[in-house]
Amino acid sequence: MSYPAGLGIILATFLLAPVVGGLLTGLERKVIARLQGRVGPPLTQPFYDLVKLWHKRPQAANRIQIVYVYAHLFFMVTSLLAFLLGQDLLLILFIFSFATVALILGGLSVDSPYSRIGSQREIIQLVTYEPILVLLVIAYYQVTGSFMVSQARSLEQPLLFTLPLVLISFLPVFIIKVRKSPFDLATQLHEPHQELVKGIITEYSGPYLALIELASWYELVFLLALVSLFWATNWVGGLLLAAIFFFAVTVIDNITPRVTYSWMVKFVWKVGLGLAVVNVAWLYLWK
Amino acid sequence: MAWVSSARKRSPWLLHYETGGCNGCAIEFVAALTPLYDLERFGMLNTGNPKHADILVVTGCVNARSGRVLRNLYEQMSEPKVVVAVGVCACTGGIFHDGYNLAPGADKVVPVDLYLPNCAARPEAIIDALLTAADLLAETRRRDQHAHQRAPDQQG
Ligand code: SF4
Numbered sequence: 001m002s003y004p005a006g007l008g009i010i011l012a013t014f015l016l017a018p019v020v021g022g023l024l025t026g027l028e029r030k031v032i033a034r035l036q037g038r039v040g041p042p043l044t045q046p047f048y049d050l051v052k053l054w055h056k057r058p059q060a061a062n063r064i065q066i067v068y069v070y071a072h073l074f075f076m077v078t079s080l081l082a083f084l085l086g087q088d089l090l091l092i093l094f095i096f097s098f099a100t101v102a103l104i105l106g107g108l109s110v111d112s113p114y115s116r117i118g119s120q121r122e123i124i125q126l127v128t129y130e131p132i133l134v135l136l137v138i139a140y141y142q143v144t145g146s147f148m149v150s151q152a153r154s155l156e157q158p159l160l161f162t163l164p165l166v167l168i169s170f171l172p173v174f175i176i177k178v179r180k181s182p183f184d185l186a187t188q189l190h191e192p193h194q195e196l197v198k199g200i201i202t203e204y205s206g207p208y209l210a211l212i213e214l215a216s217w218y219e220l221v222f223l224l225a226l227v228s229l230f231w232a233t234n235w236v237g238g239l240l241l242a243a244i245f246f247f248a249v250t251v252i253d254n255i256t257p258r259v260t261y262s263w264m265v266k267f268v269w270k271v272g273l274g275l276a277v278v279n280v281a282w283l284y285l286w287k
Numbered sequence: 288m289a290w291v292s293s294a295r296k297r298s299p300w301l302l303h304y305e306t307g308g309c310n311g312c313a314i315e316f317v318a319a320l321t322p323l324y325d326l327e328r329f330g331m332l333n334t335g336n337p338k339h340a341d342i343l344v345v346t347g348c349v350n351a352r353s354g355r356v357l358r359n360l361y362e363q364m365s366e367p368k369v370v371v372a373v374g375v376c377a378c379t380g381g382i383f384h385d386g387y388n389l390a391p392g393a394d395k396v397v398p399v400d401l402y403l404p405n406c407a408a409r410p411e412a413i414i415d416a417l418l419t420a421a422d423l424l425a426e427t428r429r430r431d432q433h434a435h436q437r438a439p440d441q442q443g
Contacts, residue, residue: 029327033325033327033328036322037322038322038323038325038327038328039325039328040325040327040328041327041328041329041330042297042330045297045298045330047294048293048294048297048298048330049294049298049330050294051290051291051294051298052291052294052295052297052298052341055291055294055295056341056365056366056367057365057366057367058365059338059365197335197336198334198335198336198339202336202338203338204338205338205339205365206365209338209339
């Protein structure tokens with residue numbers, strides 16, 4: 001990759017990605033409101049929330065919590081940056097998991113039962129979706145012969161045609177990661193569900209909550225970029241795929257109730273992992 | 288900064304605490320959150336977590352037990368914050384004012400910024416009060432500097 005193009009991508013990650021993530025979050029809240037037959041907040045609502053939270057008085061239960069919040073944001077931004085620069089997919093997904101681990105450690109560092117139970121649920125979620133991500137990387141290597149993200153652009157046909165089942169099994173992973181129903185066990189960012197108060201983010205307030213919010217925007221952009229990898233040969237196809245995923249997740253969020261964690265583990269491992277394993281085995285045996 | 292107060296005005300997150308009373312005001316408040324009245328179009332969310340909230344909505348009459356909880360919730364909220372007393376019970380004690388265990392009004396326990404003396408407060412009136420509270424939030428830009436004093440008798 002040439003030097004100016006790399007610089008452009010770095011700038012886009014720092015300046016453009018939060019704007020896109022924030023607008024997508026606003027759009028999602030608007031769509032949810034319309035599905036429920038109400039007007040809903042303006043499209044720019046997430047930015048008001050962020051500015052307001054940033055200017056509230058900082059209040060932390062302990063100092064280490066602050067470190068973990070910054071680590072969470074740092075790893076989230078790094079994983080998006082590495083992805084856009086076309087780096088090693090295996091490494092990127094490790095960095096991405098580190099971001100979640102930082103949030104979990106922050107939640108566990110506080111003596112609050114809500115935050116602790118939320119963190120434990122987040123650990124279960126991590127255990128649930130991580131095997132699918134590993135299988136995704138294996139399947140990716142099987143098709144492209146490389147772990148580099150940049151490799152996907154030079155394929156003759158999109159990954160979607162060779163890895164359709166892996167893409168389907170990625171749907172529950174996506175839902176878990178963006179904390180949407182039916183898998184919004186650990187916390188929900190903008191919803192008034194009040195089980196466990198706010199779960200893992202209960203003890204964060206003011207600017208620290210703003211950082212978590214910002215990290216969630218980066219996360220959304222990263223996950224959508226990961227979906228568009230399945231049609232990386234053509235950017236229109238990639239965008240279309242990401243848009244379909246985004247609206248599917250929003251609709252699923254509205255029509256499903258929250259499930260228990262044991263149901264989630266069973267379902268995601270049986271159906272999601274099953275589909276991914278079938279796809280990978282098919283690649284090995286018949287290709 | 289103008290854009291900070293404008294953001295505060297457009298994104299007030301609510302914390303609702305029902306201290307007692309007949310629960311009428313609490314139900315009207317929840318009605319204001321439903322799709323029919325849709326408080327979220329003003330950016331308001333019912334957070335249920337004092338650490339995330341900007342506006343504390345008190346309904347019902349404050350008694351010895353719930354007053355302690357109310358004070359605790361108020362202290363956990365970070366500045367800037369606004370307290371709205373919804374319903375005549377929360378303002379003065381209302382029809383329960385001569386109860387043996389009651390504080391005559393939420394303002395005996397926490398500093399109340401806005402009073403909405405209806406019985407029961409209708410959702411429209413609640414929305415009006417909350418929008419006024421959001422304006423207050425935007426104005427109290429320097430509020431964090433002269434934070435409300437912690438009353439010595441209410442500690443612990
Ligand atoms: S003000 Fe009236 S409606 Fe509201 S809680 Fe008191 S008695 Fe009930």
